Amino acid sequence: MTMTPDQRRISLAHRDRLLPGDRADEAGLRARLWLIRLLIVVATLLGANYLVWRYAASINWAFWPIALALLAAETYSFIDTCLFSLTMWRYRPRGEPPAPRGDETVDIFITCYNEPIELVRETVRAALAITFPHRTYVLDDGRSPEMRAMAMAEGAGYIVRTEEWSGHDYHAKAGNVNNALFQTDGEFLLILDADQVPKPAILDRTLGYFHDPRVAFVQTPQWFKNVPPGDPFGSQAPLFYGPIQQGKDGWNAAFFCGSNAILRREALMQSGVVGYARGLDRRVRRALAISGRVLRQADQRLSPTQRARFQPTIRELQQAIRDAREDLGAGQPLQEVTWRFQRRAEQAARAVVVQDLAAIRDELADLPGLDPGMALEQRLSDLLDDEFALSALARRESSPLAAIETVRALLMAVDVDRADEAIPIMPVATISVTEDMATAMQLHSLGWRSVFHHEILAEGLAPEDLRTALQQRLRWAQGTVQVMLRDNPLLKRGLAPVQRLMYFATMWSYLSGFVAVVYLVAPVLYLFFGWLPVKAYSSEFFLRLVPYLVANQLLFIVVGWGIPTWRGQQYSLALFPLWIRATTSAVANVVFKRKLGFVVTPKTRQAGASFRLIVPQLVVMAALVAAVIYGLARLALGLANDRLSITVNVAWALYDLVMLSAIIGAALYEPPASSELELLADGALTAATEHGRHGAGLR
Amino acid sequence: MQATIESQQDGHAVVRLAGRLDFLSSGEARQRFVEAVASGQRALVVDLGEVLFIDSSGLGALIGGLKAARQAGGDLRIARAGEQARSVLSLTSLDRVFRMYDTVDDALAAF
Numbered sequence: 065m066t067m068t069p070d071q072r073r074i075s076l077a078h079r080d081r082l083l084p085g086d087r088a089d090e091a092g093l094r095a096r097l098w099l100i101r102l103l104i105v106v107a108t109l110l111g112a113n114y115l116v117w118r119y120a121a122s123i124n125w126a127f128w129p130i131a132l133a134l135l136a137a138e139t140y141s142f143i144d145t146c147l148f149s150l151t152m153w154r155y156r157p158r159g160e161p162p163a164p165r166g167d168e169t170v171d172i173f174i175t176c177y178n179e180p181i182e183l184v185r186e187t188v189r190a191a192l193a194i195t196f197p198h199r200t201y202v203l204d205d206g207r208s209p210e211m212r213a214m215a216m217a218e219g220a221g222y223i224v225r226t227e228e229w230s231g232h233d234y235h236a237k238a239g240n241v242n243n244a245l246f247q248t249d250g251e252f253l254l255i256l257d258a259d260q261v262p263k264p265a266i267l268d269r270t271l272g273y274f275h276d277p278r279v280a281f282v283q284t285p286q287w288f289k290n291v292p293p294g295d296p297f298g299s300q301a302p303l304f305y306g307p308i309q310q311g312k313d314g315w316n317a318a319f320f321c322g323s324n325a326i327l328r329r330e331a332l333m334q335s336g337v338v339g340y341a342r343g344l345d346r347r348v349r350r351a352l353a354i355s356g357r358v359l360r361q362a363d364q365r366l367s368p369t370q371r372a373r374f375q376p377t378i379r380e381l382q383q384a385i386r387d388a389r390e391d392l393g394a395g396q397p398l399q400e401v402t403w404r405f406q407r408r409a410e411q412a413a414r415a416v417v418v419q420d421l422a423a424i425r426d427e428l429a430d431l432p433g434l435d436p437g438m439a440l441e442q443r444l445s446d447l448l449d450d451e452f453a454l455s456a457l458a459r460r461e462s463s464p465l466a467a468i469e470t471v472r473a474l475l476m477a478v479d480v481d482r483a484d485e486a487i488p489i490m491p492v493a494t495i496s497v498t499e500d501m502a503t504a505m506q507l508h509s510l511g512w513r514s515v516f517h518h519e520i521l522a523e524g525l526a527p528e529d530l531r532t533a534l535q536q537r538l539r540w541a542q543g544t545v546q547v548m549l550r551d552n553p554l555l556k557r558g559l560a561p562v563q564r565l566m567y568f569a570t571m572w573s574y575l576s577g578f579v580a581v582v583y584l585v586a587p588v589l590y591l592f593f594g595w596l597p598v599k600a601y602s603s604e605f606f607l608r609l610v611p612y613l614v615a616n617q618l619l620f621i622v623v624g625w626g627i628p629t630w631r632g633q634q635y636s637l638a639l640f641p642l643w644i645r646a647t648t649s650a651v652a653n654v655v656f657k658r659k660l661g662f663v664v665t666p667k668t669r670q671a672g673a674s675f676r677l678i679v680p681q682l683v684v685m686a687a688l689v690a691a692v693i694y695g696l697a698r699l700a701l702g703l704a705n706d707r708l709s710i711t712v713n714v715a716w717a718l719y720d721l722v723m724l725s726a727i728i729g730a731a732l733y734e735p736p737a738s739s740e741l742e743l744l745a746d747g748a749l750t751a752a753t754e755h756g757r758h759g760a761g762l763r
Numbered sequence: 764m765q766a767t768i769e770s771q772q773d774g775h776a777v778v779r780l781a782g783r784l785d786f787l788s789s790g791e792a793r794q795r796f797v798e799a800v801a802s803g804q805r806a807l808v809v810d811l812g813e814v815l816f817i818d819s820s821g822l823g824a825l826i827g828g829l830k831a832a833r834q835a836g837g838d839l840r841i842a843r844a845g846e847q848a849r850s851v852l853s854l855t856s857l858d859r860v861f862r863m864y865d866t867v868d869d870a871l872a873a874f
Contacts, residue, residue, distance in 0.1 A: 246793075246823070249787050329786050330820070336819070337819050337826065341855055345860075399860055455836060456836060459836055479833060480830075480833060481830040482830065
């Protein structure tokens with residue numbers, strides 16, 4: 065966005081509303097961007113210099129398993145640096161936002177699912193107090209009468225799922241929002257999680273971005289007011305809701321993070337309609353593609369009597385399928401192809417229906433003196449003459465063939481009504497438990513633009529116990545990996561090349577768990593067993609590695625200037641079991657259709673309970689401590705001939721321990737004795753994480 | 764937006780829409796489709812000839828109507844889509860789903 069000098073002056077007067085890092089004047093911001101770019105160039109060149117040498121000249125083949133593992137880990141980290149560098153290359157603080165037109169219509173959706181009433185009430189009151197004209201709705205997936213009463217008492221609207229949803233997949237929060245979209249008509253919508261208390265200016269500060277008719281959404285940071293000093297669980301994500309989102313924004317790839325975002329209804333609806341059309345096309349084609357096998361299997365499973373009854377129908381169905389595939393191939397619309405197919409399937413099934421009804425009638429006729437039977441017989445005769453009733457009995461799910469489950473599924477799939485879903489259009493994507501990321505990607509792929517506005521305009525509640533914190537992190541990670549597997553940004557059509565990489569970068573960062581294991585285990589293996597992954601810790605090694613590490617860290621410091629990033633850095637290593645579990649469970653879910661699963665632990669807060677959550681980290685820490693003691697002892701006793709390697713590995717192990725120590729602090733953390741806020745946060749987040757509540761990943 | 768429903772024999776009906784079929788009127792349009800289907804008019808032809816503008820919410824209403832009609836064993840056909848409607852239908856890939864008929868009679872005849 066370009067600004068006139070006048071606007072710029074005004075904006076400088078307001079700059080204290082913005083977050084640190086964005087407050088500098090234009091010259092300051094430009095200088096910062098160029099410093100970042102300089103460091104990016106230096107860090108990537110030094111990294112390449114190191115890595116090329118590692119590949120070409122340093123692999124210690126004598127211990128090839130750890131040597132190759134470490135090389136793979138370092139390659140992963142270098143790619144991570146490159147992706148981070150690319151993100152920051154167009155770091156874009158937006159400064160003051162443009163003012164709204166004034167006549168925009170806005171619906172505010174507060175999504176809830178069994179959160180404590182008083183917690184939601186606070187959010188509702190704050191939402192009602194937002195200065196820009198709007199309507200406020202409570203979207204209650206818990207369907208509680210108390211919540212309804214609260215919404216009514218406060219003067220907010222109250223929305224629950226319509227009847228269409230019963231018996232269908234609810235799709236958690238995505239479904240909740242989609243349901244409400246069809247019951248409201250604002251031009252824009254602000255989505256708030258139940259605990260995210262908005263500031264009165266939230267709309268005034270964000271709606272102006274929609275002057276650009278291509279802007280689909282404006283995301284603002286998620287910030288938690290109940291995080292104690294030191295942030296034991298690493299709840300705040302200031303680096304993500306700051307420089308990283310600002311960097312992605314520079315590439316028109318800011319993420320939608322589920323809450324504290326304003327969306328344009330038209331963009332969401334368009335995404336839903338496109339999703340319907342494309343999804344339908346895929347669904348019908350796939351159903352037709354596997355139909356041959358389905359019908360063959362159905363045929364094989366028939367008993368001889370059944371075969372006599374069904375075979376002509378199956379034959380006819382097979383022919384109908386061949387014709388449908390041909391018509392689709394010829395580019396005929398799905399509506400027409402599926403219509404013809406359904407009519408033919410119905411006709412084919414009717415023969416069986418008529419046969420069955422006639423047989424029943426005849427049997428009844430053989431039973432003498434059965435009065436109710438006579439009435440039934442008459443009704444059956446009538447039925448045989450009733451065109452519409454016969455059609456209904458032969459159609460799709462009521463077709464006699466539908467007794468064979470796979471055939472029933474086939475008949476349902478070759479249609480345009482998406483009978484498998486409550487509503488045919490899902491504007492908010494439902495392919496993942498992180499519906500927000502999938503939705504943003506879909507919008508970007510359709511050519512919509514996005515904005516990240518770096519100003520805290522809502523304050524939420526973070527988990528106050530380790531179990532919930534881990535649960536929440538696991539969900540985000542699982543969801544991200546799900547999206548990567550189901551709708552890979554590198555392959556998704558419509559995305560610009562760097563947009564692909566911006567999504568991929570976040571997904572890539574969640575694969576770090578496997579790499580962390582290598583970094584944690586390597587020094588232990590050396591100190592105990594002498595497994596040396598590189599040929600030697602020579603001066604050449606240090607001359608190449610140290611400048612790379614220094615440049616990398618400098619880049620990180622400049623990017624994160626004024627932001628507490630240390631806890632985040634620790635957790636990206638310390639949560640390695642969680643990242644691994646997220647990846648493996650998401651793969652199992654997408655590829656093998658398994659359930660995603662939860663962190664299962666006692667809900668009561670006991671001293672020992674927290675430590676049970678971090679057993680893998682404790683084992684690794686014990687091994688590292690033992691390795692350090694063993695290494696130091698050998699140095700002290702003069703038993704080591706390679707003093708430098710031991711020193712390096714001891715330092716490495718100590719670094720690992722410092723990083724892992726965050727998790728000990730978290731396990732030991734005792735929240736201040738049951739504050740009201742804490743009880744609310746607990747209830748809210750336990751309910752919400754299990755329902756798929758979202759925010760950003762951690763970096 | 765105005766909507767008039769013209770019932771014909773055998774559960775056929777023509778729904779004539781006029782004005783803007785957008786986020787403000789789409790809920791009502793969808794409601795009309797669903798009601799028509801519920802009252803036994805399963806074969807709907809939606810005449811878009813007098814529709815000035817249609818947005819994605821409007822398309823959503825058509826899909827909602829299509830679903831209701833199909834589930835009752837009928838169908839919802841689109842006739843006389845103008846330039847703007849055709850362009851949004853193609854932008855959203857909905858032209859892969861709907862057959863667009865040039866006249867209401869063509870659409871009725873195709874049932």
